Amino acid sequence: MRKSPNATHRPFVVACLATGTLLSLSVYGGTARAAAAPKREASGQTLEVLDGAPSGANSQDLKDYYNYLATRFKKATGATLTWDYYASSSEETSDIETATISGSGPDVISYGTSFVGTLWATGDFAPLAPGQWAQLGGEGSFVKSELADSGLKPSEYIGVPYDANPYVLAYNTKYFQEAGIPSPPKSWGQLVADAQKIQAKVKGVYGVGIDPEDAYDPWKNVFFYDADLGGAKPWEWINPAGTKVDLTTPQMEQAVKFYFALENQFHVAPPQSVTWNSSDLKSAFTGGKVAMVILAEYDYEVLQKGTPLQGHLGFAPLPTVPYGDTAMPPNGIPVSTITSGEYWAVPKYASKLGNLALDFEKISLTPQAQLEDFKLLGEMPVTEGGIKAVEAYDKNIVPFVKSEEDAIATSIAPVWSYVETGLLTALHNIGSYLVTHGGKWDSAYAAAQLKQAQGAAQIHATGFPPAKS
Amino acid sequence: MSAAAETRAPAPRTPAPAPPTRRPGRRYRAGRWVVRNWRDKPLWMLLPATLALLLFGITPALLTIWLSLLNLTVSTLREWLEAPFYGVHNFIDAFTEPSSLGVTLGWSIFLSLSFSLLTTVITTPIGIAAALSVHNRFKARGLVRAVYLVPYIIPGFVTALTARVVFLNGSGLVDKILGGLGITNGQTYWLIGPHAYWAMQLTELWASWPFIYLMALAGLQAVPDEQLEASAIDGAGKYGRLRYVVMPQLSGVIKLGMLLATLYHFGNFTLAFVMFGSPPPAGAEVLPIATYYNAFDFFNFGLAAAIAVITMVILIIPGYVYLRSTRLTGRVY
Numbered sequence A: 001m002r003k004s005p006n007a008t009h010r011p012f013v014v015a016c017l018a019t020g021t022l023l024s025l026s027v028y029g030g031t032a033r034a035a036a037a038p039k040r041e042a043s044g045q046t047l048e049v050l051d052g053a054p055s056g057a058n059s060q061d062l063k064d065y066y067n068y069l070a071t072r073f074k075k076a077t078g079a080t081l082t083w084d085y086y087a088s089s090s091e092e093t094s095d096i097e098t099a100t101i102s103g104s105g106p107d108v109i110s111y112g113t114s115f116v117g118t119l120w121a122t123g124d125f126a127p128l129a130p131g132q133w134a135q136l137g138g139e140g141s142f143v144k145s146e147l148a149d150s151g152l153k154p155s156e157y158i159g160v161p162y163d164a165n166p167y168v169l170a171y172n173t174k175y176f177q178e179a180g181i182p183s184p185p186k187s188w189g190q191l192v193a194d195a196q197k198i199q200a201k202v203k204g205v206y207g208v209g210i211d212p213e214d215a216y217d218p219w220k221n222v223f224f225y226d227a228d229l230g231g232a233k234p235w236e237w238i239n240p241a242g243t244k245v246d247l248t249t250p251q252m253e254q255a256v257k258f259y260f261a262l263e264n265q266f267h268v269a270p271p272q273s274v275t276w277n278s279s280d281l282k283s284a285f286t287g288g289k290v291a292m293v294i295l296a297e298y299d300y301e302v303l304q305k306g307t308p309l310q311g312h313l314g315f316a317p318l319p320t321v322p323y324g325d326t327a328m329p330p331n332g333i334p335v336s337t338i339t340s341g342e343y344w345a346v347p348k349y350a351s352k353l354g355n356l357a358l359d360f361e362k363i364s365l366t367p368q369a370q371l372e373d374f375k376l377l378g379e380m381p382v383t384e385g386g387i388k389a390v391e392a393y394d395k396n397i398v399p400f401v402k403s404e405e406d407a408i409a410t411s412i413a414p415v416w417s418y419v420e421t422g423l424l425t426a427l428h429n430i431g432s433y434l435v436t437h438g439g440k441w442d443s444a445y446a447a448a449q450l451k452q453a454q455g456a457a458q459i460h461a462t463g464f465p466p467a468k469s
Numbered sequence B: 001m002s003a004a005a006e007t008r009a010p011a012p013r014t015p016a017p018a019p020p021t022r023r024p025g026r027r028y029r030a031g032r033w034v035v036r037n038w039r040d041k042p043l044w045m046l047l048p049a050t051l052a053l054l055l056f057g058i059t060p061a062l063l064t065i066w067l068s069l070l071n072l073t074v075s076t077l078r079e080w081l082e083a084p085f086y087g088v089h090n091f092i093d094a095f096t097e098p099s100s101l102g103v104t105l106g107w108s109i110f111l112s113l114s115f116s117l118l119t120t121v122i123t124t125p126i127g128i129a130a131a132l133s134v135h136n137r138f139k140a141r142g143l144v145r146a147v148y149l150v151p152y153i154i155p156g157f158v159t160a161l162t163a164r165v166v167f168l169n170g171s172g173l174v175d176k177i178l179g180g181l182g183i184t185n186g187q188t189y190w191l192i193g194p195h196a197y198w199a200m201q202l203t204e205l206w207a208s209w210p211f212i213y214l215m216a217l218a219g220l221q222a223v224p225d226e227q228l229e230a231s232a233i234d235g236a237g238k239y240g241r242l243r244y245v246v247m248p249q250l251s252g253v254i255k256l257g258m259l260l261a262t263l264y265h266f267g268n269f270t271l272a273f274v275m276f277g278s279p280p281p282a283g284a285e286v287l288p289i290a291t292y293y294n295a296f297d298f299f300n301f302g303l304a305a306a307i308a309v310i311t312m313v314i315l316i317i318p319g320y321v322y323l324r325s326t327r328l329t330g331r332v333y
Helices: A007-018 A057-076 A088-103 A111-120 A131-136 A145-148 A173-178 A187-202 A217-229 A250-264 A271-275 A276-284 A348-353 A356-364 A367-377 A384-393 A396-406 A416-436 A443-458 B003-007 B029-040 B043-067 B089-096 B104-132 B143-152 B154-166 B175-181 B193-221 B225-233 B238-266 B268-274 B288-299 B301-325
Strands: A046-052 A081-085 A108-112 A158-162 A168-172 A206-209 A290-296 A311-316 A342-347
Touching: A007 A290, A046 A088, A046 A250, A081 A088, A088 A108, A088 B288, A108 A111, A108 A250, A108 A356, A108 B154, A108 B175, A111 A342, A131 A356, A145 A158, A145 A396, A145 A416, A158 A348, A158 A356, A158 A367, A158 A416, A168 A396, A173 A311, A187 A250, A187 A290, A187 A416, A187 B238, A206 A276, A206 B175, A217 A250, A217 A416, A250 A271, A250 A416, A250 A443, A271 A276, A276 A290, A276 B288, A311 A396, A342 A356, A348 A356, A348 A384, A348 B143, A348 B238, A367 A384, A384 A396, A384 B143, A396 B089, A416 B193, A416 B288, B043 B154, B089 B104, B089 B301, B104 B193, B104 B288, B104 B301, B143 B193, B154 B175, B154 B268, B193 B238, B225 B238, B238 B288, B238 B301, B268 B288, B288 B301
Parallel strands: A046 A081, A046 A108, A206 A290
Antiparallel strands: A108 A342, A158 A342, A168 A290, A168 A311
């Protein structure tokens, strides 16, 4: 049972503060976005932006993109842009927590779609006023689906989308040709049949790769397939009020079963892929070990360079017709992708910088900047102007744009993190059970795992906290 | 009363031993004695150490205890000083509520304890044997000593990533070897399911035995050659010298090494986090993982702090036992 706030703890806290550790941490009473702040001369000011650290294969490209934005920003405002980096999602979380508690830190934060609920719930990020959206070109200038992860509702949108990562099917065109398959599959049944054909024709290659040990991909696979089957809509795994979790529909169990069936029933995924994460899967696909990847992003265009996949990469929308069906079930919804991408959010304490953060966001949304983001990093544009610019540059992005426009957002309720982790745990356990039981599907075990995930999350499904000033 | 007892001469009264005072003849009072003696010492020199201890040891510990008593979630983080007081409910929730990680806190405690203790118990004799093997001079001794240190100097996350490849089913080194020797069918899933614990345990054993080796080697350097020579002259053989001369002198440093190693294994977060999927399988859900997920994934900082406090209490026990066994707590200088 929760108790009411107790004022007697204050002396203790004061004593702790007196030691000096927390002297620097003072809660900053922020205001709404810079609208209320006095406009100041930008020259001589510095805007600090937190984003992912340049590392890995596209490290230099990311540096180039950051430099591009910094240069454009300096030219437009006279102010200096400095980048602060996080190397992992946990470091990002830690940086944001520190900024939230101390009321100081980066002036603009880059976040991914699954993080919006958390940022919103802190109450520490300033929503954009209608006039500010107008300065960014108006909400109508964005791909509509991308705004779904800007916040709880339009009046409380805290995030400005600046790039997108819609999912598509990636396939090796060379293997498809060798197996005599003319086009990528449009149904899941066709995907299995194509995979089996490729395995029969091309020695040492598996039809499709899966990555059940990844931190995100497994639940996304289940999300799509659950929607295709027409069960409870997956974006309603949590009800709109954020108070009820439902992971135990028959369609949900069927979606989980199909995901693992690719390995243990149809044998079109390598046995070792049961322990793969997304890095392992990328390595297998670019290395020519598997012919298809279900949840692919455009970054494969960058990753394929110098690998056996180079010159044989094809993209197509995800299949939507469930296995065994020839058409969508009556309640089925052909979900092509979840809303996935990156957003800028501005902490309330950054209002001291006036409109500088908004100026920066504006620069990142120009068609030129959107094209630069695509050319360097393979990220999809989020504005209509950006899409036109990128389509003129590369016609191959059409499936991605289509996928992005039809994207469905996941819930942003605070309980989402429990649902996501609980579902991942259930999927990991089911995968482990299958490999230790000869691949035999046990409906009761799967149902128990999903029920456990639902029960553990339900405890924390307390709805949305009231909006903070 | 017997006659003998009646006639027994009273025993001469022996004076009680004098208290350890530096001013004989004056009545001993512990408090005054301490104050008087401390007055003569430059206590101000302890100030930096005391401040450092307060800032970096005691304050964070107190703060963690305090946070564990609050209902501190993502929506109360910003005004954390005003977070609702939650009493011991976080501790109760930690043990009773089903977790999205699929395991109970009791399981995580058991796992961390067995993982850390087993690692220490197995690595200790290996480390001592390795230290003894390179104590005497021989050709290429420097090289062997350096090779022994390789597992220890590799960063933890690199070890975990390497282990992930080594333990892949079918294509991993472990399955290749075990399958080749006919011990298994070469298709064991080490990274998921019930074998995950043993994959993690074997990796930790490989990576951590050089720590005990280093401690033992340092201890061996301190054994005087004269004592070894004297015992040899007295007729002690190799085993006798080891058993009665070397080991007693190594005992202190080995105990310290075992304590430090156990504490390290108990708090090892990197191995389970990097080596397995996210979240890790049940066999790798050690306490630091539970703390991490509650704090950084679920943003339930109160609960995470409660788990951290439980961890702290568990870790204090071996520390206290060590201090008692080495009598560091009872010494008065």
